[in-house]
Amino acid sequence: MNETSALEKNLIARALAQQDARAFGELVKLHQSRVRNFLRKMARDEALADDIAQDSFMLAWKKLHTFSGQGSFIGWLLKIAYNTFLQSKRKSGRYDEVLQQLGHQPADEATSVNAEAITDLDKYLAILSEQERAIMTLSYACGLSHREVSDTANLPLGTVKSLIARSKEKIRAKFQIQHHQHQ
Known part of the structure; x- marks a missing residue:
């Protein structure tokens, strides 16, 4: 999954x-x-995420010379x-305050809001701190190795x-998920 293709x-x-x-542009x-x-x-906000993505790609273009080839380009x-x-x-x-004024639910309440409307992953991530959510998303949703997540x-x-x-333990405890050891 993290293999760099010849095209890339x-x-x-x-x-x-x-x-x-x-x-x-092709890399983007x-x-x-x-x-x-x-x-x-x-961000838990599609429009904000898209704005940040745009800023990220513009910054990546400016900083492209800093990509050393160590690790994956996606990392x-x-x-x-x-x-x-x-x-x-x-x-x-004032980000959270503004979102609340616009009618968005704060992160802590996200798990009780219409569970059918959000995916299991979103439901699980909602109970984590921002740092935990980032680490889990990089590892599981983006498929980075622990070393790449660390970097x-x-x-x-x-x-x-x-x-x-x-x-994982927080998610298991909150949603009463049994831990199965694979041997």
């Missing part, structure tokens, strides 16, 4: 070496749905998206592993 490698090389905006097309889906899970993009999301959240300190979130590998374990 070619596009990265063209975008880097020749500042080829068209090649970068390849990865925009994963980046947008990640941001939608984080690099998701790191930019995550940092852009955090920056956006810091800038709008993306700027957290030690051990912290990522314990956040994942703690998040």
